Amino acid sequence: MEKFLYLTKADWADAWIKGGQIPISLASSYLSDSRDGILTPDENLVHDSTYPIPDFHQFGIHLNNVKSITMSGNKFNGKKIPDVKNASYYKEDGLILSFCDEQDAKIAHRMGKKVCVKILDMECLKTVLDKEVGSKGIMKGCTYTKGFQRDHFLKSTEDFWQKEFRIFWPKNKSFWVNIPSNIGELVATYE
Secondary structure (H helix, E strand, C coil), X not given: CCEEEEECCHHHHHHHHHCXXXXXXXXXXXXXXXXXXXXXXXXXXXXXXXXXHHHHHHHCCCCCCEEEEXXXXXXXXXXXXXXXXXXXXXXXXXXXXXXXXXXXXXXXXXXXXCEEEEECCHHHHHHHHHHHHCCCCEEXXXXXXXXCCEECCEEEHHHHHHCEEEEEECCCCCXXXXXXXXXXXXXXXXX
């Protein structure tokens, strides 16, 4: 399976081609108040519910950092409060390494990147990275929604243009890892 990696500096491609050290950053490092390139306001948010958890504020219920909460049959000032079952709304940090499903100069420009490396074998790369990180990551493509639900692989349709494919490890600190040569090849540079 081939994917594409966009990099900010041309010399960062060397490790992906010749082998060397690469950083893997925490999801929270991509968190921003607004969407801008690779930054998003809902990065590292897990929101799994049939009703938007922040909207419970209108009923005087303030829920943050909740996992698997169930509420049913409740009322507020005579008005029925929506039921939820096993709902979650919390921040979860972890290591994220993001790739793209396609090589496209428009995507690179919008991300503010200068170079694109084609990763030749994602399964091989993941095996190497899992060993370096010390745990098995989750690798899959992102999906996009107009709704409020979010997780590390479910993002807003506003991010659809990124065509993102990720590896996620539930860790709480950034890592530098070693990768072997010939993981990738340079396919494009952008001005």
